[in-house]
Amino acid sequence: MGKKEQFSEEYQKLRDLLGKTGYICTGSITTVYRKCGKPYCFCAKDEKAFHGPYNVWTRKVKGKTVTRNLTNKQVELCKQCIQNIRELEAIIARMKELSVKYIEVQK
Numbered sequence: 766m767g768k769k770e771q772f773s774e775e776y777q778k779l780r781d782l783l784g785k786t787g788y789i790c791t792g793s794i795t796t797v798y799r800k801c802g803k804p805y806c807f808c809a810k811d812e813k814a815f816h817g818p819y820n821v822w823t824r825k826v827k828g829k830t831v832t833r834n835l836t837n838k839q840v841e842l843c844k845q846c847i848q849n850i851r852e853l854e855a856i857i858a859r860m861k862e863l864s865v866k867y868i869e870v871q872k
Contacts, residue, residue: 768866768870769867769870769871772863772866772867772870773867775859775863776860776863776864776867779856779859779860779863780860782856783853783856783857786849786852786853786856787845787846787849788842788845788846788849789846789849789850789853790824790843790846790847790850791824791825791847791850792822792823792824792825792843792847793822793823793824793847794820794821794822794823794835794840794843794844794847795820795821795823796817796818796819796820796821797817797818797819797821798815798816798817798818798819799815799816799817799819800814800815800816801816819834820834820835820836820837820839820840821833821834821835822834822835822839822840822843
């Protein structure tokens with residue numbers, strides 16, 4: 766099998782993987798504890814006391830940072846979507862590499 770055929774075969778496998786990609790999203794998820802700011806709350810009276818934990822999803826939308834609190838179920842879905850986009854980006858990066866190699870072996 767020649768180089769062009771190798772590139773084409775791997776490229777086709779990558780294209781197939783693209784079609785199997787699930788939902789995607791960007792951002793990161795963190796768990797945070799917060800003080801509410803109310804002067805009569807227990808968290809104001811005890812410096813070690815906080816509310817939480819809260820699951821926070823942070824991402825950029827049109828250049829602005831957007832944060833949302835998520836339920837535990839939403840966290841698991843969001844984590845999978847973030848993992849999916851990372852895999853998608855890796856597939857596309859490899860497709861770019863193969864495209865360059867394919868062009869370079871053409872005579």
